[in-house]
Amino acid sequence: MKKEIIIGPVLLLILWVLLTSLHIVKPIFLPPIWSVIAELYKLFASGNILGDLGSTLMRWIIGLIIGVAIGVPVGMFMGYSDKIYSSLEIIVDFFRSIPAMTLFPLFLVFFGLGDRAKISISAWGALLYVLVSAMYGVKHSRETRLMVAKTLKATPIQTFTKFVFPDALPEIAGGIRVGISLSLILVVASEMIMGTRLGLGKRIFDAALIYNMNEMYATIIIAGLLGYLSNKFFLLFETRAIHWAGK
Amino acid sequence: MNEYIKIENVSKTFLNATEKNRRVEVLNGFTLTVHKGEFLTFFGPNACGKTTLLSIVAGLILTNSGSVLIDGKPPSQAKIGFVFQNYQNSLLPWRTNIDNVALSLELEGISKKQRLGNTRDFLRKLDVEIPEGSYPYQLSGGQQQLLCIARALISDPDVLVMDEPFNQLDFQTRMGMNEKIQDIWIKTGKTILFVSHDLEEAILLADRVVLLTKRPARISKILENKFSRPRKSRVLQNEDFFKLRSEALNIFDKVLRE
Numbered sequence: 001m002k003k004e005i006i007i008g009p010v011l012l013l014i015l016w017v018l019l020t021s022l023h024i025v026k027p028i029f030l031p032p033i034w035s036v037i038a039e040l041y042k043l044f045a046s047g048n049i050l051g052d053l054g055s056t057l058m059r060w061i062i063g064l065i066i067g068v069a070i071g072v073p074v075g076m077f078m079g080y081s082d083k084i085y086s087s088l089e090i091i092v093d094f095f096r097s098i099p100a101m102t103l104f105p106l107f108l109v110f111f112g113l114g115d116r117a118k119i120s121i122s123a124w125g126a127l128l129y130v131l132v133s134a135m136y137g138v139k140h141s142r143e144t145r146l147m148v149a150k151t152l153k154a155t156p157i158q159t160f161t162k163f164v165f166p167d168a169l170p171e172i173a174g175g176i177r178v179g180i181s182l183s184l185i186l187v188v189a190s191e192m193i194m195g196t197r198l199g200l201g202k203r204i205f206d207a208a209l210i211y212n213m214n215e216m217y218a219t220i221i222i223a224g225l226l227g228y229l230s231n232k233f234f235l236l237f238e239t240r241a242i243h244w245a246g247k
Numbered sequence: 248m249n250e251y252i253k254i255e256n257v258s259k260t261f262l263n264a265t266e267k268n269r270r271v272e273v274l275n276g277f278t279l280t281v282h283k284g285e286f287l288t289f290f291g292p293n294a295c296g297k298t299t300l301l302s303i304v305a306g307l308i309l310t311n312s313g314s315v316l317i318d319g320k321p322p323s324q325a326k327i328g329f330v331f332q333n334y335q336n337s338l339l340p341w342r343t344n345i346d347n348v349a350l351s352l353e354l355e356g357i358s359k360k361q362r363l364g365n366t367r368d369f370l371r372k373l374d375v376e377i378p379e380g381s382y383p384y385q386l387s388g389g390q391q392q393l394l395c396i397a398r399a400l401i402s403d404p405d406v407l408v409m410d411e412p413f414n415q416l417d418f419q420t421r422m423g424m425n426e427k428i429q430d431i432w433i434k435t436g437k438t439i440l441f442v443s444h445d446l447e448e449a450i451l452l453a454d455r456v457v458l459l460t461k462r463p464a465r466i467s468k469i470l471e472n473k474f475s476r477p478r479k480s481r482v483l484q485n486e487d488f489f490k491l492r493s494e495a496l497n498i499f500d501k502v503l504r505e
């Protein structure tokens with residue numbers, strides 16, 4: 001890792017300290033860094049945040065798994081056949097173009113106020129990207145490799161398991177990585193808008209309503225770290241497991 | 248003379264890519280007989296139909312009319328070893344080198360232990376040394392193409408078809424590969440159909456060089472090369488080789504001006 005990587009974050013923190021200690025920004029907009037850190041500590045030490053963190057994690061990850069479990073096979077199926085792809089292309093593009101948040105009321109009507117609606121939203125967010133990437137992953141299978149399969153007289157199942165599927169993996173993984181981020185965004189948003197008892201989105205929203213800026217910033221940081229770290233971890237896994245990508 | 252591969256009266260047209268209702272005639276009544284164990288090379292103008300011809304022999308595409316028989320079998324039933332020009336896109340980069348070579352054995356359902364043993368023996372027989380556990384993208388271009396050749400040969404195919412296999416390699420590597428493929432051919436005794444876009448290479452490797460016309464490809468002339476094997480690249484400087492090359496070049500020149 002390069003040393004320069006630390007410069008940006010450090011500058012940002014210095015800026016924060018300067019803005020607050022020189023009273024350029026009022027504490028009601030941006031509280032001092034120390035009080036936000038103290039709040040972070042308090043949230044974890046008291047165990048207060050754990051319920052919210054757990055709820056958000058649970059909705060996010062279950063939704064993610066559902067989205068991937070549906071998106072990968074359906075997407076690959078679509079990529080396999082030009083006819084299926086052509087007949088579904090407009091539908092997929094249309095649903096992909098709908099801003100996901102406009103569907104919140106629909107999910108609310110279908111699944112109610114509980115976890116089911118929020119898990120479904122998370123699944124939806126992941127599904128869209130995973131499906132499309134799996135579809136293109138299959139469509140972009142190297143022509144030459146398919147000819148290799150043909151000259152070696154591979155069966156259709158062998159062609160799929162030994163040629164098409166591994167060839168599509170780099171693109172599928174890329175789609176999952178985007179899906180991870182998107183479904184987290186949607187889960188947090190749904191917790192803000194659709195109402196819930198526990199969840200990071202709910203806590204941020206409630207803290208803002210009563211101008212508890214320390215708690216709001218602390219929770220935003222937690223949500224941000226969640227998104228950032230999940231992405232980094234997946235990328236790490238991806239580059240190891242799919243070592244041939246881009247080579 | 249035995250008739251190991253019989254290509255008889257093969258015709259093939261394709262839809263024109265730009266003008267949809269026009270058909271392009273790539274082969275028209277192409278006929279050729281290949282002997283068992285022969286090293287046959289093809290040389291012809293760009294886009295004359297060489298690759299189409301090989302693809303038909305390999306069973307990758309069907310003819311419009313005419314027939315191909317390999318040892319009495321149609322291509323769909325014959326065992327084909329095919330080596331493509333683009334080795335990168337032809338190898339499976341998620342598999343280790345040895346697993347790439349063992350691919351066809353795996354498709355045939357041979358157990359892991361046995362196919363690894365067979366593959367090691369086979370690579371030793373071909374005198375091909377490649378790090379087993381690393382991946383194709385870690386190898387040089389020449390080594391990758393050797394991997395493809397070994398993969399194509401390991402299941403003992405009826406014919407080895409090679410479509411401009413050394414095009415993407417640098418000059419030095421090509422020289423080495425030209426010697427290596429002769430060595431492999433001598434060791435395995437395979438019948439090889441080899442398309443080259445390099446006239447010297449086509450002559451150097453061949454028992455017979457098939458010189459083709461512009462599209463639709465017909466046989467313009469078949470030249471025999473009786474130089475003793477193995478032919479090192481020194482042969483290129485030999486006077487008789489030079490004459491053969493001049494003859495081929497004259498024919499090619501005429502073909503282009505037709």
